[in-house]
Amino acid sequence: MSQFKSEQEAAESGVYMRKIQSFVKREGRLTGGQAKAIEQHWPTMGLEHKDGLLDIPQVFGRVAPLVLEIGFGMGKSLVEMAKNEAGKDFIGIEVHTPGVGACLSDAAEQGVTNLRVYDHDAVAILADCIADNSLARMQLFFPDPWHKKRHHKRRIVQPEFVQKLRSKLAVGGVFHMATDWENYAEHMLEVMSQAAGFKNQSTTNDYIPRPEQRPLTKFEQRGHRLGHGVWDLMFEKVS
Numbered sequence: 001m002s003q004f005k006s007e008q009e010a011a012e013s014g015v016y017m018r019k020i021q022s023f024v025k026r027e028g029r030l031t032g033g034q035a036k037a038i039e040q041h042w043p044t045m046g047l048e049h050k051d052g053l054l055d056i057p058q059v060f061g062r063v064a065p066l067v068l069e070i071g072f073g074m075g076k077s078l079v080e081m082a083k084n085e086a087g088k089d090f091i092g093i094e095v096h097t098p099g100v101g102a103c104l105s106d107a108a109e110q111g112v113t114n115l116r117v118y119d120h121d122a123v124a125i126l127a128d129c130i131a132d133n134s135l136a137r138m139q140l141f142f143p144d145p146w147h148k149k150r151h152h153k154r155r156i157v158q159p160e161f162v163q164k165l166r167s168k169l170a171v172g173g174v175f176h177m178a179t180d181w182e183n184y185a186e187h188m189l190e191v192m193s194q195a196a197g198f199k200n201q202s203t204t205n206d207y208i209p210r211p212e213q214r215p216l217t218k219f220e221q222r223g224h225r226l227g228h229g230v231w232d233l234m235f236e237k238v239s
């Protein structure tokens, strides 16, 4: 709780606090290449939570549909998407610093210029840095599934969280999720089906086929070979 006596006091002073986090920060060491990528590319591609609300046209030097990805891991599919959809701007958020380094390195190598990243908790970034109604798409791919029942409360997809997301999406914007853990897919479907202001894009009212824009990862290809499932869900903000 640091310098505050209560969460309410912290909230009143404008500081965001959260009791349950969706991640445990792994103490992975940066490789030389990741450290070098951060040193070289953070000044152009890095965004800081402490800078507060983003001035998006200033950051990207243009106004284009904005896509935000939470928990991009090593950033491989995010970089590929940014490259494939050059007419859109992308913001990635990840707490695992080696992943941030890998993403910057890959983006620089591929000459991707429409991507910026935060090395921070996405919940705080949404609360403090992203303007309401500003996003065309939000993506959450293979979030930590928190297998054990007693850990389910750590899953990032929760009713309160998806309403926060909704406030950041523009009307007509979509929230795209994917998971390879069936129980989490069912949880996502349940939370989203009950969430006010969203409409399921699935014609069968459950899952959708993987949209072309989401690259098929090696991990996923391997999963397919082993007969594992992957579930994509896409919900549009209608109000």
Ligand SMILES: C[S@@+](CC[C@H](N)C(=O)[O-])C[C@H]1O[C@@H](n2cnc3c(N)ncnc32)[C@H](O)[C@@H]1O
Residues within 6 Å of the ligand: 022, 023, 070, 071, 072, 073, 074, 093, 094, 095, 096, 099, 120, 121, 122, 123, 140, 141, 142, 143, 144, 145, 156
């Ligand atoms: C299972 S990994 C999946 C990574 C990537 N999306 C993929 O498909 O390979 C989930 C990632 O989400 C990140 N993460 C979890 N909660 C987060 C949060 N609140 N803010 C930012 N990143 C988060 C974790 O650090 C982890 O790298």
